[in-house]
Amino acid sequence: MENIMNSNEAEKKYNKWIVLLSVAIPVVVALLFGVKLKDLGYDVEPLTFLPPIYAGINALTAVVLVVAVMAVRRGKQKLHENLMKFAISLSVLFLGMYVAYHMTADSTKFGDTNHDMVLSAAEEVTIGAMRYVYLFILLTHIALSVVIIPFVLITYVRAITNSFERHKKLARVTYPMWLYVAVTGVIVYLMISPYYAN
Template identity: 45%
Template sequence: MSTPEPTTNPAGFTKYKILMGALAAIIPVAVAILYFLPGVFVIPGLNVKALPAVNAVLNSLTAVFLVIGYYFIRRKDVAKHRAMMGLAFLLGSLFLVSYVAYHSQVASTKFGGEGLIKGIYYFILLTHILLAAITVGLVLFTLYFALTEQFQKHRRIARWTYPVWLYVSVTGVIVYFMISPYYN
């Protein structure tokens, strides 16, 4: 049995859509600026050395909660699905803050591998970066449709959001392990 969609558009819905759209554009641009212009927002004395490992843990846990959330929704346990997806969103948000903090302080580490592994690394990294930029908007709108009880729209976009977000979370961990030997 499906839940009917709300028939009205409360005044707040439109402003939240605009906010979600703005965040979906601003966040990837801000991350790109920090990536290409490291040291723009340096905070003297801030030690961020452990953050890449913390980010890998956050990405790993995000992936775990995404899979568990998917498991619960397939069994129609909406309450547990909502809890797992809320945890995935929280961890993903913490990851984003930690990632921005790290890259605002430190230039990106160069991959030192050679040959085939270098091509594999850059393929994974490129797809990870491109899909990560898309993931921000997908996640925000998927969450928006769930919170506004627009469940048909939520399900439609979640079919795209879930695999992309899971791919980004898992490849983030893979990228970390591949580049970690080259951290100073």
């Protein structure tokens, strides 16, 4: 009983940070997403090499998550812990690259084959229903990438405060959401990449 109380007290110390980060990260990303360095007078080349790198980071994150779950199911807690720390680091790295790309490059429209930033009627006909498939995957990816932040942080805090039963219970929800975000990040890249301007 005393251990449970100590775990709960330890968790409470992290709660304000979890709330702060869960709000601050999406707000800062949204604000920075709207900032274009060239509009601020900086002469920077678009970082067009970043999308395949951060898509690769998403793919690696998905693999790390799967291997981490396999490790803990086999009783390899230390390996699981290290892999989860690596997955969090990969997610932070992805976020930095994603923001850097969007601060230096114009957004790409799905189906915009002539790269004029306008989806013409002819282009809409060409892509047809795939646009709706793309938008569904993109919007669910974005929504869950915001929702997943507190889930990852709370799940992690429960582990480091030795509240393992509560950690496992929440991880059953966190893991599939995080895996979905990682995998759909790759899918979104593969779907939009043909429309990047060269």
